[in-house]
Amino acid sequence: MRVLITGGAGFLGSHLADRFLADGHSVVAVDNLITGSQDNISHLAGNRNFEFIYHDVSNFIHVPGTIDAVLHFASPASPIDYLKYPIQTLKVGALGTHNALGLARAKNARFLLASTSEVYGNPLIHPQTEDYAGNVDPVGPRGVYDEAKRYAEALVMAYHREHNMETRIVRIFNTYGPRMRLDDGRVVPNFIGQAIRGESLTVYGDGSQTRCFQYVDDLIEGLVRLLNSDFSEPVNIGTTREISILDFAKIVNQVSENPSGIVYKDQLRIAGDPQTRKPDTTRAKTVLGWQPQVELETGLTRTIQYFTKVIDITT
Ligand code: NAD
Ligand code: UDP
Numbered sequence: 001m002r003v004l005i006t007g008g009a010g011f012l013g014s015h016l017a018d019r020f021l022a023d024g025h026s027v028v029a030v031d032n033l034i035t036g037s038q039d040n041i042s043h044l045a046g047n048r049n050f051e052f053i054y055h056d057v058s059n060f061i062h063v064p065g066t067i068d069a070v071l072h073f074a075s076p077a078s079p080i081d082y083l084k085y086p087i088q089t090l091k092v093g094a095l096g097t098h099n100a101l102g103l104a105r106a107k108n109a110r111f112l113l114a115s116t117s118e119v120y121g122n123p124l125i126h127p128q129t130e131d132y133a134g135n136v137d138p139v140g141p142r143g144v145y146d147e148a149k150r151y152a153e154a155l156v157m158a159y160h161r162e163h164n165m166e167t168r169i170v171r172i173f174n175t176y177g178p179r180m181r182l183d184d185g186r187v188v189p190n191f192i193g194q195a196i197r198g199e200s201l202t203v204y205g206d207g208s209q210t211r212c213f214q215y216v217d218d219l220i221e222g223l224v225r226l227l228n229s230d231f232s233e234p235v236n237i238g239t240t241r242e243i244s245i246l247d248f249a250k251i252v253n254q255v256s257e258n259p260s261g262i263v264y265k266d267q268l269r270i271a272g273d274p275q276t277r278k279p280d281t282t283r284a285k286t287v288l289g290w291q292p293q294v295e296l297e298t299g300l301t302r303t304i305q306y307f308t309k310v311i312d313i314t315t
Helices: 011-022 079-084 086-107 143-163 187-196 216-228 245-255 282-288 296-314
Strands: 002-006 026-031 050-054 069-072 110-116 167-172 201-203 210-212 234-237 242-244 262-264
Touching: 002 011, 002 086, 011 026, 011 216, 069 086, 069 216, 079 086, 079 143, 086 110, 086 143, 110 143, 110 216, 143 167, 167 216, 187 201, 187 245, 187 296, 201 245, 210 245, 216 234, 216 282, 234 282, 242 245, 245 262, 245 296
Parallel strands: 002 026, 002 069, 026 050, 069 110, 110 167, 167 234, 201 262
Antiparallel strands: 210 242
């Protein structure tokens, strides 16, 4: 296959590129580097099966030649990033998804949308099943991201129904691993960066809010299985090991042997920060035969090794 990945120089997009190349496919990565980095794909320079196109996909996407699959991953993803780029986030969710779908349609390619657990907002049912319609505040600070992704999902389903396109929607739950940006503001790089520097970890609020953290390799396996399936309804991909942010901080300190403890920063919590989040993954298990394999402590150890190198290089 020749696979096009929007957001291909980002954290997830670059791991996807590696996976498709390893499986013998060729990859076209399209990215405007707004939150990604060429460092994430520098190891692919010179690979004749890999092309990089510097382009904002909120504008018409022109790519010559055949394309068999379009995976739309372009979007600021961390809360700090999408609060910094609110209009670009709405545009890439709306116009970017439209252009990526239009490209897939013109090429007769399969389409996969990277959606998010944020479509459930601050959820009122727990764990979240795919048929839960969510609890999102459209005018809250997170609305720019949540509503962009909800619109994107609606557009994908419209193309599927109207044009009989082969489409897939993945709702990704918190994913971590090498190539996250140290300063992207998400809890994993924040905590690991602080731990490596021997600083106290900054817990926002009282730390009782929960998340489930999956290692990037598990997600990538789920994405490949979903793309290859014939299932066009949304599928949650995430772990079901639910953990409070306070407990997560304790685990990071333990795994990284950081003696500096924890400091509470209530004022840094973003309004609308979901209090709980946990996927119901029955659909991923039954439809894709997928289950996460990497334990949190193992994934954290690998990620800490990566960030230790990054901090060594930049300091
Ligand atoms: P990231 O910021 O590392 O990657 C996003 C990439 O998209 C970046 O390289 C950025 O430069 C690029 N991009 C943004 N707007 C663009 C535009 N208009 N044109 C071209 N490129 C553009 O973030 P990530 O964590 O790799 O997230 C990738 C995708 O997965 C996003 O769509 C995000 O919403 C989704 N997602 C990620 C997570 C997670 O936990 N990492 C969870 C849910 C959903
Ligand atoms: N958080 C925290 N300290 C940090 C960064 C984040 O306590 O240094 C909290 C944040 O308030 C949220 C959770 O960690 O409750 C996960 O935040 P993240 O930005 O990683 O992603 P989210 O799941 O909120 O989209």
